[in-house]
Amino acid sequence: MTKPIPPLDLSWLLLESPAGTTHVGAMLLFKKPARRDPVAEIVQAYRECTPTPPFNYVPELLVRGAPHFREVSSWDPHYHIEHLALPAGASYDDLLRLVADLHEPQLDRHRPLFRCWVIDGVPDDRFAIYTKTHHSIIDGESGLKRLYAGLSTTNRRVILKPAFALDVPPPEPHPPTPLTEKIADSIRGTVTEFVALNQVAAGALRKVFAGLVGSHLEGSLPFAAQHAPTNAPLEIGRRFATLTLPLTEMREIGHHFGATLNDVAVSVIDGGLHAYLRGTDREFAHPFIAMCPVSLRDADDTAIGTRVSAIFVRLGEPRASMPERIHQVVDSVATAKKEVGAMSKEAAMTYAVGLVALAGLGATTHLDRIARPACNLVISNVTGAEETRYLNGARLLGIYPVSALAASIGLNATLASYHDSMNFGFIANAAAIDDPTHLADLTLRAYQELKQAAGTRPAPRRVSS
Numbered sequence: 001m002t003k004p005i006p007p008l009d010l011s012w013l014l015l016e017s018p019a020g021t022t023h024v025g026a027m028l029l030f031k032k033p034a035r036r037d038p039v040a041e042i043v044q045a046y047r048e049c050t051p052t053p054p055f056n057y058v059p060e061l062l063v064r065g066a067p068h069f070r071e072v073s074s075w076d077p078h079y080h081i082e083h084l085a086l087p088a089g090a091s092y093d094d095l096l097r098l099v100a101d102l103h104e105p106q107l108d109r110h111r112p113l114f115r116c117w118v119i120d121g122v123p124d125d126r127f128a129i130y131t132k133t134h135h136s137i138i139d140g141e142s143g144l145k146r147l148y149a150g151l152s153t154t155n156r157r158v159i160l161k162p163a164f165a166l167d168v169p170p171p172e173p174h175p176p177t178p179l180t181e182k183i184a185d186s187i188r189g190t191v192t193e194f195v196a197l198n199q200v201a202a203g204a205l206r207k208v209f210a211g212l213v214g215s216h217l218e219g220s221l222p223f224a225a226q227h228a229p230t231n232a233p234l235e236i237g238r239r240f241a242t243l244t245l246p247l248t249e250m251r252e253i254g255h256h257f258g259a260t261l262n263d264v265a266v267s268v269i270d271g272g273l274h275a276y277l278r279g280t281d282r283e284f285a286h287p288f289i290a291m292c293p294v295s296l297r298d299a300d301d302t303a304i305g306t307r308v309s310a311i312f313v314r315l316g317e318p319r320a321s322m323p324e325r326i327h328q329v330v331d332s333v334a335t336a337k338k339e340v341g342a343m344s345k346e347a348a349m350t351y352a353v354g355l356v357a358l359a360g361l362g363a364t365t366h367l368d369r370i371a372r373p374a375c376n377l378v379i380s381n382v383t384g385a386e387e388t389r390y391l392n393g394a395r396l397l398g399i400y401p402v403s404a405l406a407a408s409i410g411l412n413a414t415l416a417s418y419h420d421s422m423n424f425g426f427i428a429n430a431a432a433i434d435d436p437t438h439l440a441d442l443t444l445r446a447y448q449e450l451k452q453a454a455g456t457r458p459a460p461r462r463v464s465s
Contacts, residue, residue, distance in 0.1 A: 002068040005059065005136065010067055012135040013059055013109075019234040020406035021106050023113075024140060025132030026147060026416075027099050027242070027402055027425070030394040032125045033155070038392035039083075039120050039127050042159060045392075046116065047077035049165035054137035055114050069137070075112055080164075086121035093437065095122050099130050100240040103402050103427065107134050114164050126397070131163070135404055140293070140382040144399065144416055151389035151396060159392045220336040222312040225289035228376040229282045230273075230410045230432050237430030242400045243440040245422045245447060256454040257323070259330045262381045265422065266290065266333070267326040268450060269379055269413050270315040272443030276433070279442070284376075288315045291375040291409070292333075311336035312375055322450040377411040378403070384417035401425040 005013070012022040032038065057069035086094055098119065107113050113134035120127050133143060146163035161167070225231075247261075254264045270288060277284050293310050314332045316325030380403065389396040400423050401414035410429030415422055424443070426436040433439060 001071045002060075003057070003071075005061075005067045005069060009136040010061075013061065013067075015406055016106065017234075017406075018106060019236050020408075021104070022135045022404045022406050023103075023107050023132045024135050024138070024143060024404050025103060025130060025402040026144070027095075027240075027400045028129040028131075028147065028391075029122070029397045029400070030127050030129070030391060031397055032127060033393040033395075036393065038157075038394050039118060042129075042392050043081060043083045043118050045159040046081045046118070046162050046165075049161055051075055051080075051112050051114075051164050052166060055133070055164035056112050057137055058112065059109055059136065072112065080112065080115055082115070082117045084117055084119045086119065088121070090121060090123065092123060095119065095128060096240050096242065096437070099128075099402060100238040100427075102130055103132060103240065104236055104238045107132070112164075113137055116162070116164070127394070129391075130402070132402070133164075140380060140401065140403070140414065144382045144384065144401075147399060148385045148389060151391055153387050153389060155390045155393050155395065157393050158390070220311045220339050221289055221314055222291075222310075222374055223372045224312070224314075225373050225376050226284075226286040227373060228284045228286075228288060229277055229280075230288075230376050230429075231373045231408050232410055232429060232432040234405060234408055234410060234429050235431040238405070239426075239428045239430050239433060239436045240402060241426045241428075241436035241440040242398075243424040243426070243443055244398060245424070245444075247417055247420050247422050249451065250422055253451055253454045257326050257330070257450075259326055260333075261417075261422070262292075263326060263330050263333055264447075264450070265381060265415050265424070266292070266313070266379050267316065267322065267329045268443050268446040269377075269424075270329065271322055271325055271446030271449070272439055273377065273411070274316075274318050275442040275446065276439045279438075283318070285318060287317055287328075288376040289313065290315055290377050290379045292336075293378070293380045294337075311339075321453075322446055323453045326450060373408055375409060377413065378409055380412070380414040382414065382416045384423075386417075386419060388419050398423040402427050405429055 016022045053071065054069070056071050056073070056075070058072050059067070060070055061067045084098070086098070102117055107115065113136065114132065116129065116131040118127065118129050122128050131147075138146075143163070146166055149166055150160050150162040152158045152160055250261055250264050253259075254261050257263075259267075270290075273288065274284065290313050291310050292313055311333070313329070313336050316328040320328060380401070382401065384399070396418070398418055398421060399416055401416055402425050403412040403414045405412055405427060410432035412427050413424060414427075415424045417423070424440065426433075426440055428436045428439075
């Protein structure tokens with residue numbers, strides 16, 4: 001059975017290179033139950049599962065007509081589900097280095113587009129699961145939902161089907177469509193795409209003209225960023241770090257400044273990154289522009305593939321205080337959201353496809369080294385879960401996203417809420433950010449400054465060794 005590859009999903013395949021991989025992943029950290037080791041049972045149970053769509057898809061781009069996914073029935077459980085262990089005396093930082101190493105290589109396109117590693121030997125009687133999946137078959141929002149769906153809400157000895165083996169609800173049967181109705185649907189679809197392209201092109205032309213005459217640009221600002229150290233050419237090497245902040249306290253801080261939870265996260269990452277570059281004698285004299293993906297899924301949308309658009313947000317001034325910075329971020333995010341929010345879903349998807357294609361073209365031709373980059377970094381916020389989750393009796397401590405790096409954008413900070421915490425995953429191009437753990441520490445320091453300005457009291461915490 002084959003399935004056509006939609007334009008945005010196809011762009012993730014065409015954009016990819018050995019140094020600019022387009023898979024997304026996550027590190028799940030668990031606490032073992034007392035007096036029992038659940039790891040071997042988890043590995044065995046996962047290997048006995050069978051991948052379901054889209055985790056049994058193999059892409060075929062130059063075979064028999066238009067690019068398509070082909071479903072396969074065979075898979076190698078020991079390749080797709082690996083069991084590793086850190087050496088005795090290893091630290092949490094050793095786990096982060098291992099995850100970064102596992103995240104580096106491209107997925108093999110001749111096999112189903114996912115892999116999973118169960119990692120034992122994490123200090124303090126913990127273990128981790130790192131999993132990665134190609135962005136062409138899943139987005140962050142739906143991917144995280146699947147990961148949570150594969151976990152139990154009870155601490156009993158239960159192993160549910162993992163994300164790659166969850167049952168997909170069958171499509172509702174439809175009566176045969178008359179030929180005249182098919183033709184009418186095709187015409188409507190063509191008109192909708194034309195209107196969407198017109199919406200996007202008109203907005204882009206206005207931005208280009210405003211930039212040429214020296215106007216101050218507002219709204220979503222793709223390809224308006226100055227070159228930053230984070231835009232160094234991508235190398236294969238990756239670095240990974242995590243950060244955990246208290247969710248309720250973040251909401252209180254946001255309320256104090258008239259900001260959303262996401263505004264708080266964006267502001268502290270912005271402040272931390274400016275401080276990191278100053279500390280490495282690479283101070284950036286301009287506001288960063290961050291790409292912030294926007295999910296286009298409804299609450300009950302379980303469609304396979306990626307359904308996202310993006311806003312490109314001007315962040316705070318380089319030397320702004322944290323209270324000043326968050327106000328600048330709030331204004332920029334609101335303006336960008338208003339612009340993209342005025343688009344239809346079709347236009348927003350077209351907007352994303354066009355931008356990904358342009359970014360990919362710039363990276364492939366190296367024009368991005370002389371022209372303006374699409375943005376300086378990516379900051380993404382994916383919906384998490386409120387209930388505590390378990391796997392074979394082991395309590396989930398946190399899920400830390402490990403996202404994609406492509407098109408000379410060398411830093412991605414993705415966050416996901418879980419229970420009472422907000423978990424950040426920083427994935428970086430090693431040529432641009434050599435020590436993301438220090439970046440996470442400086443982000444924490446920026447958070448503490450913002451917390452102090454808001455007058456809140458409880459102390460944040462960071463996952464560490």
